[in-house]
Amino acid sequence: MGAMFRSEEMVLAQLFIQPEAAYPSMSELGELGTVQFRDLNEDVNSFQRKFVNEVRRCDEMERKLRYIEAEVKKDSVPIPDVQELPKAPNPREIIDLEAHLEKTEGEIKELSESAVNMKSNYLELTELRQVLEKTQTFFVEHEETNGMDSVHRALIPEDTHNVSIRGRLGFVAGVVNRERVPAFERMLWRISRGNVFLRQAEIDKPLEDPATGNEMHKTVFVAFFQGEQLKSRIKKVCIGFHASLYPCPSSISERDEMLKGVKSRLEDLNLVLNQTEDHRQRVLISVARELQNWSVMVRKMKAIYHTMNFFNMDVTKKCLIGECWVPVKDISVVQKALTDGSNSCGSSIPSFLNVISTTENPPTFNRTNKFTRGFQNLIDSYGVASYRECNPALYTIITFPFLFAIMFGDLGHGLVLLIFGAYMCGFEKKLSAKKTDNEIWNIFFAGRYIILLMGIFSIYTGFFYNDVFSKSMNIFGSTWTEDIKSYNWTTVEMNEAMELNPTTDASAIPYPVGLDPVWQLAKNKIIFLNSYKMKLSIIFGVLHMIFGVCMSVINFVHFKKISSIFLEFLPQILFLICLFAWMVVMMFLKWVFYTAQGTDVKFGTSCAPSVLIFFINMMLFKENDAPKGCDVYMFDFQPILQKILVFIALLCIPIMLLGKPIFVMISRKFSKKHCHSNGDINQGMELQPEVVEEPKQLEGHNEHEEEPMGEIFIHQAIHTIEYVLSTVSHTASYLRLWALSLAHAQLSEVLWNMVLKMGLSDPSFVGSIKLYIVFAFWSVLTLGVLVMMEGLSAFLHTLRLHWVEFMSKFYAGLGYPFQPFSFKIILEEDDNEED
């Protein structure tokens, strides 16, 4: 857990690697994923970099892989997932892989070409067959009509009759795409001025386009015409409309013969087609097995060369120089990876890593595990922590679900949440292997541990609120007066409007844990709960804020700004404690001092003071009025104490406002004077060249240029005003804990009374059916509205309380995240893009 406290220490390191060893070393580092490389060639065009040819080779291989994958997917051959990802191939393997891919691509291309050839052959034959079959009917009709015309039909011999018809009318037969038929027909009509007779019949079965595999709907047509000139023009139109023409003999017997021939050829072709299809399938299956491996290997290779493009060549061209951020803890691992890398290529000169000092801000790196990642994400989405700043994510792990649970306090709803969270955590391996595009699910799944904890804490607070789907559990037995203590059926039935009077009804011993269940029945429950929850939320809020302010000490100590502890932290915390923590103390005093059953009237219910009024009057220096017979204050020296507290708090404001700027002013003057007066002494001499030799950095993170005094004053004024106002507004903001908790409890009570009670109150047989239906409603509404929507809203309010009320007290969030060169991340990103 120490890793969560603040981000990891990073160093800027220079790598000196032999050119031959660079590739294997990068491969090792990529597997490790703990190094962030800096681009040393930012001003160089992407195509002028050193390893651009290698990147291009990878591009080419990727293109081949994409082609193969498309072919594999076209035939819907399943691509098995690889369990173990292969390492990046070494240079020798790359050449093999390249050759292999080349060969595979060629093979598949050849196969698909021959398949296309055969398929188009097949298509032609099927079309011809359709033409022959469909035209049959046309010709029969044609002859019939001709026959009708001729009175002597039977007398004229069949063959001469045919010849005479063919002599007069020519025809072409063919197939055209169905959607083009109307335009085709119109065009034919236009070019012939209506002298073409077109018959058409639709082919019922869709045909397959050999090149794309899409379905095509086509129509068979026969166009009858007269004259040779018209024929050539019709043919031109046919070509224009991509209609395929087929020879169609005019006599029936020839057609029959041809049809037979076509059918047998079709069968043969079908056989061959099936065989080639089988062969193709076999090839593709064997390819599919390796495909995932190959693409992972190629992507890793590409990533390595991309990273190597960040490197500089040294002057002698003997080694590559790279700069990278490394976590201090991982330096030894990185060094080992480097030696492994150079050993694996048999290089005699080891690569070495040289830590260099820099004034630049290192990236922020928080090592997380699957449990803490969700919480860290909550913080990072507000702003990545500045380098080595105190990390609020650590505390968020507990405070977040706890504040959520204060608003969501219901044992039943918490249980639902817990079950959902536990399901996601329990089956997390199985669920994370199943990648989905469902964004909502992915969000829930990423926050599964937050949900789990929110569930557990909701059960906890629900237990204290004694709230299970708006009902209470009487575990220890109510401790209110005798007749209610029996707390049985009649109590519930008889007391429609039972009001609890603490003076008469309460016993001396309180209910052991949580809220007395009898409150559930009381009419004055809301009044009691409001006061209780309101105070509770203020108490937790003030504690939370004080904790936040205290966190700033840790930052000040770490960044060696001891002056800020006195000039910023102390006045801030004093201000908060003197005013708001005192209000909390007053609440406790009121709880302890005043009782309904005491004999002393001064500490009875009638004299109990309002804490809020006390607080306001204290700020305004006004006297409280008390009812007759009561003391104005809770204890004697309270007015003096309050005055002292307010004075201390007011005193803090000018310190906050002026302390830091004046300190800066003085220290600047002092350092200048120091330099001037000691200019002759060696110290000063040593100081000056250091300043001059400040290394130039690419990014302007360093704050060496001095801010003008005016700005410092203005900044500090803004900060102070913001802080003072925010103590008020943030304290009030914590009241949302009460408001949401109240809303949640009320909503669930309404749901119970208005919906489920309808089903429960009918004792007859019909009631059971009614209950069956009503329960469905109730459970859907409970899940949808109370758990989902209310949960979401409580989540957002909690998030706000953390981001604004808690983190504003100490968190700067000006860092930038550590983005290591890691194959795992690169592959995941690619996968997401593909989806």
Next chain:
Amino acid sequence: MKGCLFNIDGGYLEGLCRGFKCGILKQADYLNLVQCETLEDLKLHLQGTDYGAFLANEPSPLAVSTIDDKLREKLVIEFQHLRNHAVEPLSTFLDFITYSYMIDNIILLITGTLHQRPISELIPKCHPLGSFEQMEAIHVAATPAELYNAVLVDTPLAPFFVDCISEQDLDEMNIEIIRNTLYKAYLEAFFSFCKDIGGTTADCMCEILAFEADRRAIIITINSFGTELSKDDRAKLYPRCGKLNPDGLAALARAEDYDQVKAVAEYYAEYSKLFEGAGNNPGDKTLEDKFFEHEVRLNVNAFLQQFHFGVFYSYLKLKEQECRNIVWISECVAQKHRTKIDNYIPIF
């Protein structure tokens, strides 16, 4: 209020179009492209721009023609996406844009068949935006009348073609005349369509179309010197919707050589500027390039206003210019002819 009404139908598409426009290459990109040594470099650089992986699936070595095809394909897909989502009157407007490509395609096909080229060889050369159903059957026609009756009567170009039916047969000269008559009719129709739409669209489009009309008139005049075309016939081909109309056109009709054309242009501030810098000497920009530059400027200006259709036209034209630029650069790179590589026309 105007924006509110415009956005009901055109808001999404205008937004889309402006988004596409942001992908147009900037001067910095051109500077990088010019430095490329090979077409592979060019491809790599284009990958970093809005073109993304449009060449990723092309096997090496790349040919300039593949780049050209892919550039055009990308543009056509974008334009057709816009067209498919458009409703009246934007859809008609977008259709109008495609008519000019249809005219080019028809002329290309007729010229091709005149030279006995097979139609299957010509079809891939046609611009996909200007393809229409009857296009491929165009070689049926032997005379303009036939062309009209058989092929064009069903297309939207029919009204533009009415003036050309009188021509006797399809020879080289007549084809040119047909092309220019068609263009004249088309430009005038488009001009009046934009006028009818009114508002910002009219302001913006009429400016561009008027320039287009004047450019055609000037180019027709210059190209007609030394041909059989008579002055009367020439005057008939001038689109009459430009700024030159009517005085300038009348003067152009009388012109007999380049200097006289230049003298006519002197009277018009924006055109005289174009003629000033133009020349055919090495190092000078040609008149054509000057015209292109002016067109680019007009089209870029169209993006300065909102809630009008001009952006769609301008986007297409700018993108076309960009395609020409990239093809020019890749042509220079492929032929290792670097001296003229800077002759592209930058857009932004």
